[in-house]
Amino acid sequence: xxxxxxxxxxxxxxxxxxxxxxxxxxxxxxxxxxxxxxxxxxxxxxxxxxxxxxxxxxxxxxxxxxxxxxxxxxxxxxxxxxxxxxxxxxxxxxxxxxxxxxxxxxxxxxx
Amino acid sequence: xxxxxxxxxxxxxxxxxxxxxxxxxxxxxxxxxxxxxxxxxxxxxxxxxxxxxxxxxxxxxxxxxxxxxxxxxxxxxxxxxxxxxxxxxxxxxxxxxxxxxxxxxxxxxxxxxxxxxxxxxxx
Numbered sequence: 001x002x003x004x005x006x007x008x009x010x011x012x013x014x015x016x017x018x019x020x021x022x023x024x025x026x027x028x029x030x031x032x033x034x035x036x037x038x039x040x041x042x043x044x045x046x047x048x049x050x051x052x053x054x055x056x057x058x059x060x061x062x063x064x065x066x067x068x069x070x071x072x073x074x075x076x077x078x079x080x081x082x083x084x085x086x087x088x089x090x091x092x093x094x095x096x097x098x099x100x101x102x103x104x105x106x107x108x109x110x111x
Numbered sequence: 112x113x114x115x116x117x118x119x120x121x122x123x124x125x126x127x128x129x130x131x132x133x134x135x136x137x138x139x140x141x142x143x144x145x146x147x148x149x150x151x152x153x154x155x156x157x158x159x160x161x162x163x164x165x166x167x168x169x170x171x172x173x174x175x176x177x178x179x180x181x182x183x184x185x186x187x188x189x190x191x192x193x194x195x196x197x198x199x200x201x202x203x204x205x206x207x208x209x210x211x212x213x214x215x216x217x218x219x220x221x222x223x224x225x226x227x228x229x230x231x232x233x234x
Contacts, residue, residue, distance in 0.1 A: 034218040051220035100160035
C-alpha cells in the first residue's frame with residue numbers, strides 16, 4: 001500500500017487530454033512538500049517529468065503540466081501521443097516517515 | 112552531462128549482504144547542492160526510496176524506516192561514487208535497484224537515474 005494514492009490506470013485517444021491524480025495526507029502533500037512526477041517507459045529508469053508540482057525540466061514538452069491543491073496533486077497530459085504510453089509516478093516527502101515516498105503508479109494507455 | 116553508472120552482482124543468497132556501487136560522472140559526490148540516493152522497484156512494493164548520502168560541510172545520511180537497521184550508504188570521494196550495502200537480505204529484497212541524484216536546484220527531485228540493477232535474492 002503506497003503512501004501516495006494514484007489510480008492504477010487511465011486511458012485516452014490520441015489528441016485527447018488525460019489527468020492523473022495523486023492523493024496524499026497532512027504529513028506529505030498537505031504539509032506543503034513538493035510533488036514531483038516521473039514517466040517510466042518499459043524496461044527503463046523513471047524520468048523526471050514535473051518538479052515542484054508544476055515545473056518542467058528542460059526538454060519536457062509543454063503538453064505535460066502539473067498542479068497541486070490541499071492534499072492532492074495532478075498531472076495533465078494534453079494532445080496525447082502514442083509515445084506517452086507509459087507508467088507515471090508521483091513522489092513527495094513525508095514528515096512522519098522522514099523520507100521520500102512514491103505513489104503506486106498509473107499506467108497510461110493510448111487507445 | 113551527468114551520468115550514473117551502476118555495478119554489482121545480480122544474484123545474492125538469502126542472509127547475505129547486497130552490495131551495489133554507483134559511479135558518478137559530470138558531478139561530484141561531494142557537491143553541496145545534490146544528494147545521492149538509492150531507490151528500488153518491485154511489483155509488490157512499487158518504487159521505494161531506501162536512503163541517501165549528501166555533503167553540506169560534513170557528511171549526512173538518511174535511511175527509510177523500513178530498512179534503516181539493515182542498510183548503509185557510503186560516499187567514496189576518491190572514486191567519485193557511492194555505495195549501498197544491505198545486510199541479511201531475504202527474497203522480499205528482490206527488486207530492481209536504482210541510484211539517483213536529487214538536485215537542490217530542482218527542489219530535490221530525482222533528476223538523474225542510473226540504469227538499474229536487477230537483484231535477485233535466491234539460494
